[in-house]
Amino acid sequence: MPKDTFFNLPDEKRQRIIDLALAEFSENDYDSASISRIVAQAGIAKGSFYQYFENKEDLYTYLLTLGAEAKAQFLGDNPPDPQMGTFAYIRWLSAAGIKFELARPQLSQIGYRAVRSGALPVEMQEQARVGATVFFRQLVEQGQVMGDISPEIDPDLAAFLFSAIFSELGSYLLNRLQDRGVLEDGRSLFETPEAERLFDQVLHILERGMGTA
Amino acid sequence: MPKDTFFNLPDEKRQRIIDLALAEFSENDYDSASISRIVAQAGIAKGSFYQYFENKEDLYTYLLTLGAEAKAQFLGDNPPDPQMGTFAYIRWLSAAGIKFELARPQLSQIGYRAVRSGALPVEMQEQARVGATVFFRQLVEQGQVMGDISPEIDPDLAAFLFSAIFSELGSYLLNRLQDRGVLEDGRSLFETPEAERLFDQVLHILERGMGTA
Amino acid sequence: MPKDTFFNLPDEKRQRIIDLALAEFSENDYDSASISRIVAQAGIAKGSFYQYFENKEDLYTYLLTLGAEAKAQFLGDNPPDPQMGTFAYIRWLSAAGIKFELARPQLSQIGYRAVRSGALPVEMQEQARVGATVFFRQLVEQGQVMGDISPEIDPDLAAFLFSAIFSELGSYLLNRLQDRGVLEDGRSLFETPEAERLFDQVLHILERGMGTA
Amino acid sequence: MPKDTFFNLPDEKRQRIIDLALAEFSENDYDSASISRIVAQAGIAKGSFYQYFENKEDLYTYLLTLGAEAKAQFLGDNPPDPQMGTFAYIRWLSAAGIKFELARPQLSQIGYRAVRSGALPVEMQEQARVGATVFFRQLVEQGQVMGDISPEIDPDLAAFLFSAIFSELGSYLLNRLQDRGVLEDGRSLFETPEAERLFDQVLHILERGMGTA
DNA sequence: GATGAATGAGGATTCATTCAT
DNA sequence: TATGAATGAATCCTCATTCAT
DSSP states (O other): OOOHHHHTSOHHHHHHHHHHHHHHHHHSOTTTOOHHHHHHHHTOOHHHHHHHOSSHHHHHHHHHHHHHHHHHHHHHHSOOOTTSOHHHHHHHHHHHHHHHHHHSHHHHHHHHHHHHHTOSOHHHHHHHHHHHHHHHHHHHHHHHHTTSSOTTSOHHHHHHHHHHHHHHHHHHHHHHHHHTTSOSSGGGGGGSHHHHHHHHHHHHHHHHHHOOO | OOOHHHHTSOHHHHHHHHHHHHHHHHHSOTTTOOHHHHHHHHTOOHHHHHHHOSSHHHHHHHHHHHHHHHHHHHHHHSOOOTTSOHHHHHHHHHHHHHHHHHHSHHHHHHHHHHHHHTOSOHHHHHHHHHHHHHHHHHHHHHHHHTTSSOTTSOHHHHHHHHHHHHHHHHHHHHHHHHHTTSOSSGGGGGGSHHHHHHHHHHHHHHHHHHOOO | OOOHHHHTSOHHHHHHHHHHHHHHHHHSOTTTOOHHHHHHHHTOOHHHHHHHOSSHHHHHHHHHHHHHHHHHHHHHHSOOOTTSOHHHHHHHHHHHHHHHHHHSHHHHHHHHHHHHHTOSOHHHHHHHHHHHHHHHHHHHHHHHHTTSSOTTSOHHHHHHHHHHHHHHHHHHHHHHHHHTTSOSSGGGGGGSHHHHHHHHHHHHHHHHHHOOO | OOOHHHHTSOHHHHHHHHHHHHHHHHHSOTTTOOHHHHHHHHTOOHHHHHHHOSSHHHHHHHHHHHHHHHHHHHHHHSOOOTTSOHHHHHHHHHHHHHHHHHHSHHHHHHHHHHHHHTOSOHHHHHHHHHHHHHHHHHHHHHHHHTTSSOTTSOHHHHHHHHHHHHHHHHHHHHHHHHHTTSOSSGGGGGGSHHHHHHHHHHHHHHHHHHSOO
């Protein structure tokens, strides 16, 4: 964790450092990310960095926790109607995930990079993997109880499918709609009928594939 | 391309260099991968490396082509019955892809890394992205003609789903079965009934989700 | 330009680095000059060099500007009587040039090397070539107006002659007088009657050759 | 000196190596000149080079002697009328020197570079310097005996003037005439009236300046 | 608490030279 | 005699980290 000196910094300065670090680590490997570039752009002294953080890894893991917190808060800030059905809830959940990706692309990018590269500390890696899976699995099991999902479906496998699809769906939709000129940037992704249609289609496929009907 | 010098090397030595380079580039970013480490582990002089390769990028693109060739040959070596239906063919295709991933994890890893990082030459990048998408989309369109896939499905979106799922499915199955002690390594992944069952289930979900019935 | 770091250095250390760099670049081509040798002799870390300068070229162009400044200041410090005739002025000018060469041989050497090798940035190169020629040519044209130089003389050609002769004359006199034991070093070159006699002779030859009489 | 193996080479191959070496050493410092580039362009093996020459310096000094021999032969091939006066002879001599420079620019360039950089073996350096000076001085002394040159002129100094002027005059004329579009390449330098006029003017200046009249 | 100079290991690459075939 | 692979020191430059002020 960063040292107290970091948290005692004026908000504006602290945020500037965070933003630049996010940019650097979202565009580069852990090894390739450069502390020198960050401090140069932030306009702070090299030595000051080490007043704020233990070392490079300290900053990196801090950014990861920031990402986790931001996503948790993002989801918690827009809670859905608890009465809706399983697939409606999954629809809300994945839409929220994609919205988060679009709203905070750097935070998401660092997270993805961390998971893929296997570079993050073993504990966090396990935590991330298990965390996502466990959550989705509980959701699936609940859906089976409620009759929304066929009891023959392996809950863990279904959780994997949701996770795999929704982790890539955002950038797929974004690329596709931009390639065809429908969108200029991603902020308004879910405001186009085209995007809604594609998004619905994915969920219908999964619903038909896993459902009980 | 590597120089003649490299191809004139004794097989054992050439292979050792390739193996170490694969390990290095599969575990590291292009920038972070170190020629120095490779030559140190290979027990060759730093200068010798430059007798074999033009530069770092030469080695890197060589590894990428090795991967492409190996995968093409792998798929070509086990051609399926051309008469089978669309989902049977997709089943064969994804199983073959996963088998390749398990057989040559480093080659696969370098390829994934290249696609994700956007670091590879523009031509190859476009080729890879378009190649995969186009291939799957044609497959889907053909399936719609043959009545295996509902005409209401957006072919491009379906291609995305296949691609997203099967690019992650291999490592999911591997991790899952290893965690539960079913497997020691991945070589025999498809020889367990458990794996077959899970694999079938994914395809059944997709078939029901996209099918015409 | 060097970074602030360099100018904040203690005078003694900064001067030591400059002196060693002057020695290196005056004895070697740009390519052959070695940053490694400079830092080794200066007793500073390799990385420290890059705290002071952007890169090798930064140091090189800095040395060139040092030379230009030093020469400009040297000439400006000993301004001649503006009423003297053309050849008296040229005599003063070439004597001053030679004195500078003897006082700062390394600075001169780097300048000569830069002009000859065509290695310096195009702008500076053109500036140097044109600058010297233009200056001398104006001088010749003025001499023609004042009746000191025959109007039949091509001004540009005369400028070339002055430039060619005076750029080599200094080292010729130095070598000659040292070979004959008249001098030990060049500092006192113009204090010997022998040197004065030779120097006058060159100017008399040119004056008779170009004059109107 | 090169080894016998070099002189036993087929003429065509030996000449190709010489030409490429001339190009390399005329464009680069001794240090910066690259044996690797020479052998690559010559299409010979690295090892073969060391069958022909002891080392880099061996090749370099060989090129210098080639230059000296070529110039001596060039001058000897077009001997002037021995009855002409001193300045006519100097005129012939400098014209011949410039023609040689234009005919064999690389050989000349290497020679100049060697003299300027002080890089060549002490013996050759001394030999070159003394050689040129001694020759010109004898010429001047002879001119004084014949009454062409004032006896008050210091012969050594006059020799220096000739040497300094004529060593630069060729490239000055070339640049000047090319800048003004009079010439395309230097081969025909002395065939333009403009060049003849400038050349004559230099000699007239020296003749008036040093003469007895 | 802030600074920024100093450090030396490490990065990729080029070089002249040697030597076994 | 010809070859060309092997070598390791040298090149410029970047890096994360330390420490005295």
